[in-house]
Amino acid sequence: xxxxxxxxxxxxxxxxxxxxxxxxxxxxxxxxxxxxxxxxxxxxxxxxxxxxxxxxxxxxxxxxxxxxxxxxxxxxxxxxxxxxxxxxxxxxxxxxxxxxxxxxxxxxxxxxxxxxxxxxxxxxxxxxxxxxxxxxxxxxxxxxxxxxxxxxxxxxxxxxxxxxxxxxxxxxxxxxxxxxxxxxxxxxxxxxxxxxxxxxxxxxxxxxxxxxxxxxxxxxxxxxxxxxxxxxxxxxxxxxxxxxxxxxxxxxxxxxxxxxxxxxxxxxxxxxxxxxxxxxxxxxxxxxxxxxxxxxxxxx
Numbered sequence: 001x002x003x004x005x006x007x008x009x010x011x012x013x014x015x016x017x018x019x020x021x022x023x024x025x026x027x028x029x030x031x032x033x034x035x036x037x038x039x040x041x042x043x044x045x046x047x048x049x050x051x052x053x054x055x056x057x058x059x060x061x062x063x064x065x066x067x068x069x070x071x072x073x074x075x076x077x078x079x080x081x082x083x084x085x086x087x088x089x090x091x092x093x094x095x096x097x098x099x100x101x102x103x104x105x106x107x108x109x110x111x112x113x114x115x116x117x118x119x120x121x122x123x124x125x126x127x128x129x130x131x132x133x134x135x136x137x138x139x140x141x142x143x144x145x146x147x148x149x150x151x152x153x154x155x156x157x158x159x160x161x162x163x164x165x166x167x168x169x170x171x172x173x174x175x176x177x178x179x180x181x182x183x184x185x186x187x188x189x190x191x192x193x194x195x196x197x198x199x200x201x202x203x204x205x206x207x208x209x210x211x212x213x214x215x216x217x218x219x220x221x222x223x224x225x226x227x228x229x230x231x232x233x234x235x236x237x238x239x240x241x242x243x244x245x246x247x248x249x250x251x252x253x254x255x256x257x258x259x260x261x262x263x264x265x266x267x268x269x270x271x272x273x274x275x276x277x278x279x280x281x282x283x284x285x286x287x288x289x290x291x292x293x294x295x296x297x298x299x300x
Contacts, residue, residue: 034271036102037102043068046092047063048091051156055143066161078114078115078116079114080170080171081173082153084123085122086178088130098284123135126143137185138207168294170193171196172186173196173198179197184211187220195229195231197291200268200280202241204244214251217251217252217257228257228258229258231286235264
């Protein structure tokens, strides 16, 4: 009798733990146990905005962070940076998870990044957000996310904000599947974006060669290849993503495409100074500093 009660109690405990684990991972999206700290009083503000997307047939969201004193400098135009989220994220992820406001504040103060207009699209397709799959960052059966980000949202941003419109002043980057998305979209829209970057992303996709930047970049004209400026990094813990990023870097070198590649400690995960949200927070400073160098060179 006592043994039966023990096993019933054990089964109950396992069921409770399983339910808690399911909720933590699949409902909450496995939040970071030690998230990066948000700096207060930066003078920067994150706002959610909407626009009508014919490509997706609905109203869509994006986040925007305007430069400090944007309204007080009505004659000034700014470069633009699009940041794509990963799986089970949305337009708020960079503000809520990766403390992008603090990153921008630090880079603006140090002069490593010229004042810029930051855009964080909602990259989820018609299936919505789920930890079971990555967003489809292309035009496919689940919606035209490629057109949404690479074309429609570009025109919306140009119409609503004072942008520098030449593509050498536009950067597109992302983390994890957003890193793949940045290249899968960006390489098709070089008239809009010349600077691309990825944090622990991948460069071949299960949907095939047509959505694999490793293949797409080799099909570009030499003139288009020369326009590109590329930043890549991957975590040493992310073995498959590191291998994919390194292979892409090697192809870029063979094509004489300007790029940098770093392998940093850490990667995806739930806790640690170099892990998960902290990894992306830390190395957004590296990618955006690289972007800043390209903006400065373009201005010269």
